C-alpha cells in the first residue's frame with residue numbers, strides 16, 4: 001500500500017489533519033492520497049475522557065466512527081497499531097490484528113509513504129513512582145470506561161458498607177485532575193438522587209499536588225479561584241505534597257499516608273517509550289523533536305500534538321493541549337495542500353495561546 005500522506009494517530013491533531021486534507025483534495029483524490037491510521041475504530045475527543053470516567057458522558061454515543069468520518073471527509077482510514085518505521089525505505093509497519101480469542105485476523109502490514117505525520121499523542125508520566133499500577137490512568141477510552149465501571153461498583157459497595165464512605169485520591173492538580181474532581185461530584189450528586197436515604201454514602205475527594213498551587217500552568221488568580229471553588233465543594237486540596245509510592249488503597253506522600261479506595265494518576269504526560277526506538281530525535285519525554293515547520297530529524301517525517309516537542313517562547317516547547325494539536329494540524333494541512341498543488345509556501349508554525357477553559361461543574365457536593 002502506498003499513500004502520499006500517511007497520518008498515524010486519529011486524535012485531536014491527526015483526525016483534523018486528515019479531514020482538512022481530504023476535504024481540500026476532494027472526493028476523487030482524497031481517499032487515494034491521504035491515509036489515516038488509528039489503533040481504535042472510534043475517535044473520542046480526549047479532553048472529554050474525565051467525563052467518560054465519571055459517567056457524565058457516554059463514550060458509545062460520543063464515539064465517532066473513523067470509517068464514517070473518512071467517507072464524509074474524503075480520506076482513507078485503516079485500523080492498526082503502528083509498530084515500526086523504516087525511514088530509508090519510507091515505510092511503516094502495522095502490527096497484526098488479533099481477535100479477542102488471540103487469533104490473528106489481519107496480518108502485519110507495511111505501508112509506504114511520501115510524507116509521514118506522527119500524531120500519536122501521549123500517555124501518563126509516572127515520574128518513576130513505585131506502585132503506579134495501583135492507580136487508574138486516563139490515557140484512552142478503555143481506561144476511562146474501566147474507571148467508570150469500578151466507580152459504580154465502589155459506589156455500590158460504599159452504599160452498603162458500615163462506614164458509608166467512598167474515598168478517591170487524584171494525583172496531579174492540572175486541568176485533568178481538577179476537572180475530574182468536579183465531574184465526579186456531578187456524577188455523585190446524580191447518583192445520590194437515585195439512591196434511597198438508607199443507601200446514601202459520602203464521597204471524599206482528595207486532590208494531591210506536588211507544586212505549590214493547583215492548575216500550575218494557568219495564572220495564579222485562576223488557581224486561587226479554583227481552589228476556593230473546590231474547597232467549597234468539599235474537595236480536600238493538598239499542595240506541596242509529593243507522592244513517593246502507591247500501594248493498593250494507599251498513597252505514601254511527603255505529607256504522610258493517605259488512604260483511598262480509588263487512586264487516579266493525572267500528574268503529567270509522557271509520550272510512548274517506543275518513540276525512542278524509531279531512529280528519530282526525541283526529548284526526555286519521548287516527544288519527537290521538531291523544528292518550527294514541524295519536521296522531525298528525518299526528512300519528510302513530521303510530528304504534531306502531544307507526541308511532538310515544537311519550539312515555543314523562552315526555550316519552552318508548545319504545551320500538550322488540544323488547541324495546539326488542532327493549530328498544528330491546520331498548519332500542516334495548509335503546507336501539504338500547497339505542496340500537493342506544487343506551490344511554494346514557506347512559513348513557520350507559531351503557537352497562539354487562546355487560553356484554557358477549566359470546567360468546575362455546577363453542582364455543590366451533597367452531604368449525607
Ligand SMILES: Cc1cc2nc3c(=O)[nH]c(=O)nc-3n(C[C@H](O)[C@H](O)[C@H](O)COP(=O)(O)OP(=O)(O)OC[C@H]3O[C@@H](n4cnc5c(N)ncnc54)[C@H](O)[C@@H]3O)c2cc1C
Nearest residue numbers: 009011012013039046047082121305306320321322323325
Ligand atoms: C482528561 C483530559 C482532559 C483534557 N482537557 C483538555 C482541555 O480542556 N483543553 C486542551 O487543550 N487539552 C486538554 N487535554 C489534552 C488534550 O486531550 C491533548 O493535548 C490532545 O488530545 C492531543 O492531541 P493529539 O492528536 O496529539 O493526541 P491524541 O488526541 O491523544 O490522539 C492520539 C491518537 O493516536 C492513536 N495512537 C496512539 N498510539 C498509536 C499507535 N501505536 N498506532 C496507532 N494509533 C495510535 C490514539 O488511539 C489516538 O487516537 C486533556 C487531556 C485529558 C486526558
